[in-house]
Amino acid sequence: MDARFLGIAEISEAPSVAVVIDVMRAYTVAAWAFARGAEKIVLAESLDDALALKARHPDWVALKDGPPAPGFDAVNSPGLLRSADLAGRTVVQKTTAGTVGALAVRDASLVLCAGFVVAExxxxxxxxxxxxxxxxxxxxxxxxAEEDLACAQYIARRAAGTVTDAAGFLHRAGASRAATELKEGVREGAHPDDVALCLELDRFPFAMVATPEGGLMVLRPHDVPSVGDTAVT
Structure with missing residues (x-):
């Protein structure tokens, strides 16, 4: 498999297939939202867009980075979201990097959003x-971001069928700047368990696929077909 690892600003044209990585914390949070029963996640362009969607759909759950804010129901923290009842709900998510990355590749034929929790x-x-x-x-x-690059490299190796020990990749993520800031309480809207939750390898059995729906970029969980590994070393 030919794998490229690019930052958002380096994307000049729509790739054929894109895997958008945000370990700490957007796509760990998204996976938890689905695990708590959310039907879909709308990836908002801006905070104003998220609030506008919430205004049009009062039953939707609006979620953002940072501390709680008027109009938003939740913050971008897996530790704070893991006990929420989201059964059948639509979540509107706007984050600093993760949602921006998915919107940057919205024209790809396949867009997957991921962290370690849905790596395999x-x-x-x-x-x-x-x-x-x-x-x-x-x-x-x-x-x-070392945590995102480590996760991307790990998924790329597994996608190629390579037998891979995840320990080194998880260690890199755990020693990253983002992990340190979360542990030290630098980032607002966080829970003490956030780093550990972001480093739970394969916590969930589904992948997350983003597709355009009615002018919005919508993320949904997808069951993964049973396929045999063609492992190489």
Missing amino acids: ATARTLRSHGCDDVTFVVTGEDGR
Whole structure:
């Protein structure tokens, strides 16, 4: 598999297949939202767009980075979201990097959003689609976020069928700037368990696919077909 690892600003044209990585915390949060029963997640262009969607659909759950804010129902923290009852609900998500990355590749034929919690399901989806040319969007820190790059590289190896020990990749993510800031309480709207939750490998069995729906970019969970691994070393 031909894998490229690009920051958001480096995307000049729509790739064929894109995997958008945001480990800490957008796509860990998204996975938890689906695990808590959410039907779909609308990826908003801006905070104003998120609030406008919420105004038109009062039953939707609006979620953002940082501290709580008027008009928003939740913050971008897996630790704070994991006990929410989202059964059948639509979530509107706007984050600093993760949602921006997905919107930047909205014209790709296949857009997967991922973190370590859905790593294997994402890799299996790429294998089942026979994806030979994949662009991994490293959303954090202008493409330099170590936790996102480590996750992208791990998924790329698994998608290629390579037997891979995840420990080193998880260690890199756990030692990243984002992890340190979350542990030290630098980032607002966080929970003490956020880093540990973001580093739970394969916590969920589904992949997350984003597609245009009615002018919006919508993320949904997708069951992964059973496919045999063609592992190589």
